[in-house]
Amino acid sequence: MANFLIEGENRIGGELPIHGAKNAALPILAAALLTRRSVLHNCPDLSDVRAAAHILEHLGCTVEREGDTVIVESDDGVYCDIPDGLMREMRSSVVFLGAILTRCGRARVSFPGGCELGPRPIDIHLASLERMGVNIKEDHGDLDCTIDGKMVGTELNLPFPSVGATENILLAAVLAEGTTVIHNAAREPEIQDLAGFLTAIGAKIHLKNDGTIVVEGVETLLPEVEYRVIPDRIATATYLCAAAATGGELLVTKTEPEYLAAVLPMFEEMGCQVKTGPDLIYLKGPRRLRPVRMVRTMPYPGFPTDAQAPFMALSTLAQGTSVFVENIFESRYKHAAELMRMGARIKVEGRVAVVEGVPALHSAQVRCTDLRGGAALCIAALAAAGVSRVSDIAHIERGYERLEEHLSSLGAKITRE
Ligand code: EPU
Numbered sequence: 001m002a003n004f005l006i007e008g009e010n011r012i013g014g015e016l017p018i019h020g021a022k023n024a025a026l027p028i029l030a031a032a033l034l035t036r037r038s039v040l041h042n043c044p045d046l047s048d049v050r051a052a053a054h055i056l057e058h059l060g061c062t063v064e065r066e067g068d069t070v071i072v073e074s075d076d077g078v079y080c081d082i083p084d085g086l087m088r089e090m091r092s093s094v095v096f097l098g099a100i101l102t103r104c105g106r107a108r109v110s111f112p113g114g115c116e117l118g119p120r121p122i123d124i125h126l127a128s129l130e131r132m133g134v135n136i137k138e139d140h141g142d143l144d145c146t147i148d149g150k151m152v153g154t155e156l157n158l159p160f161p162s163v164g165a166t167e168n169i170l171l172a173a174v175l176a177e178g179t180t181v182i183h184n185a186a187r188e189p190e191i192q193d194l195a196g197f198l199t200a201i202g203a204k205i206h207l208k209n210d211g212t213i214v215v216e217g218v219e220t221l222l223p224e225v226e227y228r229v230i231p232d233r234i235a236t237a238t239y240l241c242a243a244a245a246t247g248g249e250l251l252v253t254k255t256e257p258e259y260l261a262a263v264l265p266m267f268e269e270m271g272c273q274v275k276t277g278p279d280l281i282y283l284k285g286p287r288r289l290r291p292v293r294m295v296r297t298m299p300y301p302g303f304p305t306d307a308q309a310p311f312m313a314l315s316t317l318a319q320g321t322s323v324f325v326e327n328i329f330e331s332r333y334k335h336a337a338e339l340m341r342m343g344a345r346i347k348v349e350g351r352v353a354v355v356e357g358v359p360a361l362h363s364a365q366v367r368c369t370d371l372r373g374g375a376a377l378c379i380a381a382l383a384a385a386g387v388s389r390v391s392d393i394a395h396i397e398r399g400y401e402r403l404e405e406h407l408s409s410l411g412a413k414i415t416r417e
Helices: 022-034 047-059 084-089 091-104 123-131 163-173 189-200 233-245 264-269 305-315 334-341 371-383 403-409
Strands: 004-007 014-017 037-041 062-066 069-073 106-110 134-139 142-147 155-157 179-183 204-207 213-216 224-228 249-253 273-277 280-284 294-296 321-325 345-349 352-356 365-367 387-391 413-416
Touching (some): 022 037, 022 047, 022 069, 022 091, 022 163, 022 189, 047 062, 047 069, 047 084, 084 091, 091 106, 091 123, 091 142, 091 163, 123 134, 123 163, 163 179, 163 189, 163 213, 189 224, 233 249, 233 305, 233 371, 294 305, 334 371, 365 371, 371 387, 371 403, 403 413
Parallel strands (some): 014 249, 037 224, 155 179, 365 387
Antiparallel strands (some): 004 387, 037 069, 062 069, 106 142, 134 142, 179 213, 204 213, 249 280, 273 280, 345 352
């Protein structure tokens, strides 16, 4: 696996346009199965997106990329299975389940299993699909899903506003018979984007402010669509963290400040200057960061779990103590031990992490444990004295397009080994 060599103590500053959102592009690529031709603009070039393209190709689609536009052609003869190897390439491949069921009336996929963030059950996905008339049999680690006739709309109360389950239900409900009502649905911008894509191909979806989604099943969907994926809010937050950690001054463009309404005040609390425009965010880091009293990760519109690790990297350099409470995933502090190799002082106890800021970090050899944890290590290395080696960067490439190129253009000294 490749590594990054990062020479720290260089300010991150300048201007950077943000790429499209990974977590919006992935379900939208699955939704491309429901129409014949999808032209998707602002589709980021990431290994997870390539994994989704491999799945589509396996299912019988053609996928072509021209710059940031991906064109998916999904003619007749679509297959309904995803082999284990492709499922394992990307955990979120489970979102293909709802789309394949709608397209083919049956689906066979392997059980996604756990991942680096701890156990990742899909009980909410499966219970909801069963309520919609899907028969699900577990067979040697595979899920064999069949439907007698058509899926049927129903009223669903999600025990937790799961992003993936909400996406699978939407993909199953658009052509189901009757109306599906999802109470306690996820409200992330990426859900709104998937609903936007489905609406563009003729689905009838009503997103209510209280987290209820109403989907009226339609008979058919339109054959063609051209759609633009929303900007990546987590990539935006990550680059802002890099600027804040190095006392830099950064203007992030082609982004959406509204998606970061719970995050931007945290930068201000830490002493950064933040200004926003319609599709841009300006941030100037202070000489020394202040701690952030409490970061509690929550479903949207709360503080995103995906920004927890980058913020923890930032808080290691603050003058005082910061507290983190991770409420979404069971095991999302693996980066803490790696940050400690660079001189950070962090205590983790279950879902709580207490970070006592230090005046400076030093370089070290550190290993990415997951996508956002990997981004956090890069942020710490950019601020640390000396040259750090960040290994296993394949994790980072799942979610950040050409990270080293972008950071270099902003003044970082970073090379790939
Ligand atoms: N959960 C269940 N049962 C289910 C589904 C979820 O117990 O059936 C639990 C999960 O184990 C987890 C929590 O609910 O503890 C949240 O899971 P959710 O389903 O909301 O997340 P996801 O769909 O698996 C997406 C993003 C994640 C992001 C989370 C939370 C994609 C492709 N992934 O995952 O993104 O952290 O929502 O916002 O959209 C990342 O980009 O680094 C990443 C991990």
